[in-house]
Amino acid sequence: MNSRLGILLAALLVLVSATVLWAGGAEPLAKLHEGKAACADCHGKGKKVVVDDSEKGVNSRCVGCHGTLAELGGKSREEVNPHRSHLGDINCTTCHHGHTASWAYCLSCHAFDMKIPGGGAVATKAAATSRQAKRTDKADIVVIGAGAAGFTAAITAHDAGAKVIIIEKQPITGGNSMLAAGGMNAAETVYQKEKGIPDSVDLMYKDTMTGGGNLNDPALAMVLAKNSASSVDWLTRLGADLSDVGRMGGASVNRTHRPKGGAAVGAHITEVLRKNAAQRNIDIRINSKVVKILEDKKGRVIGVRVAGKHSGEYTIKAKAVIIAAGGFSANPERVAFYRPEYKGMTTSNQPGATGDGIELGNQAGGELKDMKEIQIHPTVAAGSRTLITEAVRGNGAILVNHEGKRFVNELTTRDKCSAAILAQKGQSAFLVFDEGVRKSLKQIDGYFHLNLVSQGGSVRDLAAAIKVPADALEASIASYNKAVDDKNDAEFKRPDLPRALRTAGYYAIEVKPGVHYTMGGLKITTGSEVLGKDGKVIPGLYAAGEGTGGVHGKNRLGGNSISQTITFGRIAGENAAKMAMGK
Incomplete structure (x- = not known):
């Protein structure tokens, strides 16, 4: 014993x-x-x-x-x-x-029960680090933000001969781009042609303008569409796989490019860009925040002031600065300032998306545009910050309410779909799909891994699992399947019906709208130059990505964000390099 x-x-x-x-x-x-x-x-x-x-x-x-x-x-x-x-x-x-x-x-972003060594530690005093009182570094170009737009601008400028430094306030690179799930919109690409998908620059432009309520800057929307295929080509040359082509809300045809099998586009592109930046030995400084954009007496940008986590404040002198620090969806105070009705709503964004770059550009004299245009995404997993990609709907999933009934065209624009969900009981809905949809899109497996999915061996089993009337759910799925067979969704006018829901098992994810994207930001030219409050270009200051306004109007189409970051990142990098190198 x-x-x-x-x-x-x-x-x-x-x-x-x-x-x-x-x-x-x-x-x-x-x-x-x-x-x-x-x-x-x-x-x-x-x-x-x-x-x-x-x-x-x-x-x-x-x-x-x-x-x-x-x-x-x-x-x-x-x-x-x-x-x-x-x-x-x-x-x-x-x-x-x-x-x-x-x-x-x-x-x-997640609520895992995740333990970590030293997780309950009380801070101890470390030896003081050595800081230089007056430090000045030099570069041709400083890029603020290490998401897809920032990496793209830096790689483009480097390849044009410029010395580039990327400054990133977070402890990791990738930004919101790393979380992008659905894909990258592009028209007239080699992958569309291989698959026999008819598309055109004009049609992508029209879809973008229509989705944005025609509040978009037409010139910027045309730049997006016209350069989209070459941006896919550029990424492909760097090593990206964008060979799978699907459709997202507001698109007239399949033009959303993603890795083979439908894997998430953001993590893949981010890793490709990181690898290419590393191969070029581009100077990337994380845990570093730009606190001021420096200008000379004539208003020309001449560098930045940086606050480093360990090094303290120092100056980088540069001939051009590119702001690529993203939007402000993770800044609840700023969101509520512009849209009080969104106060308290969850966000799908990473914690660094607080609008710092927009503020820096504004303080340097930049004009702001469309700041009240804030997009809520219809399908954020209820009780979490996990975005359920629009590609799930694009591949055949439907939305039903707590009565088990369809209530909306699942591929309408995000603003309309979100409004429809908020009008339902509980202001939430269920994204319903079968094994066929699951197998068609690799990233769906991740939602199972995160325990976000309810499931059943039959439709009635699923209805019991999510507590909706079984007869109603069966009728909704049967009606949808008939629409697929007839190639006509008479009730909700869904334009694309890729597959019926007949393959067991059956699955559902409860979803609610969440703050996802800010369409507003710094006003730019088609050359990614930042415009001042006087309507003139601020010499040496460029911007690209979500922190700019005008491309999307009042609503962004799914798949247009990655397209915007790559296209305007390339333009900003190219033009900043020309200016910095005196070409």
Whole structure:
């Protein structure tokens, strides 16, 4: 009996010790490493402790001891693997902190029960890092923001011969682009031609203008459509796969390009852009925030003032600055200022989407456009910040209300679809699909992984799982299937009916609208130059991506965002390089 008790107590002690190490208790990682690693192992042997803002030195030592993210991910047996995610190859210090509480970056958007070593730590005093009182760096071009637009602008400018520095305030690169799911709209592409899909620049332009309520800047909308195919070609040359072509709301034909099998486009493109930036040795500084755009007495942009996490404030002198820092959907105060009716609504955006770049450009004299035009996306998983891509509907899913009835054309524009859902009981709906739709789109598997999906072996089983009337749900699916067979959705006028819902199992995700995209921002020319309040170009200042206004009007079509970031990122990079290089 005593021996058994001893074994039990020993096992309990091991379990408690492991739990303390994993959950961290009140001990930061520096304390947990005592006896296993010295300060010099992370910070070097110099008399002065030097930690660069991107924390490259510390991270290289983490990898040297513990292995790469891929290696750690391969060892994990957890249901949600934090070392193998859509965020890609990020720094260890994004989550793990030596002298303060560690925190899983995943929790910025998800509500996982995720423990982390040092997660309950109380901050300890670290050795003071060495800071230079007066530091000035030089570059031809500074790019603010490391999302798809920023990476694209930087790569384009670099390839034109410019020295480029990218500044990113977050601990990771990728921005909102990394979360983009549905695809990239483009007209007259090689992939459309291979599949026999008729499309034209004029039709994409017309769809974009119609979707935006004709409030778009026509010239910018035409630039988007006219350059879309060449942007797909550009990404393809960099190594991207955009060979799968589907359809999203508001499009007249299939023009939404994504990786083979329907995988999420954003994470794929972000990884391709990261890889190409690394191959070019482009200087990327994370944990760094631009606090001011500098101008000379004549109003010409001459650089930026940066606040680094470890280095403090310093100046970068540059001949041109490109603002590519995104929109402000994750800034609830600013959203509510422009649209009070959206106060308290969830967002699908990453935490860095707070509109800093727009504010910087405005402070430098830039004119703002369409700031009240804020898009709510109809299908954010209820109780979460996880966007359910429009491609699920595009591949055949339907929307039903809590009475089990269809109530809208699922491929109408996002503003109309959102309004229709908000008019239903509970201001939510169910996205319903079958095994056929699931197999048609690879990224749907991720929603199962996140436990967002209810399921049943039959339609009646699914109805019981989501608590809607079984007879009504069966009738709704039968009516939709007949519309597919007849190639005519007489009731809701859905234009594209790719497949019937007849293959068991049957699935549903409860969805609610959430703040997704801000159509407003800095006013620009077709050359991505920022316009001042006097209507004149601000010399040396460019902008691209979601932080600009005019491209989308009052509503953005799904698939047009990635297209915008790549096309206008290329234009901004090319024109900034020409100006900086004196060409």
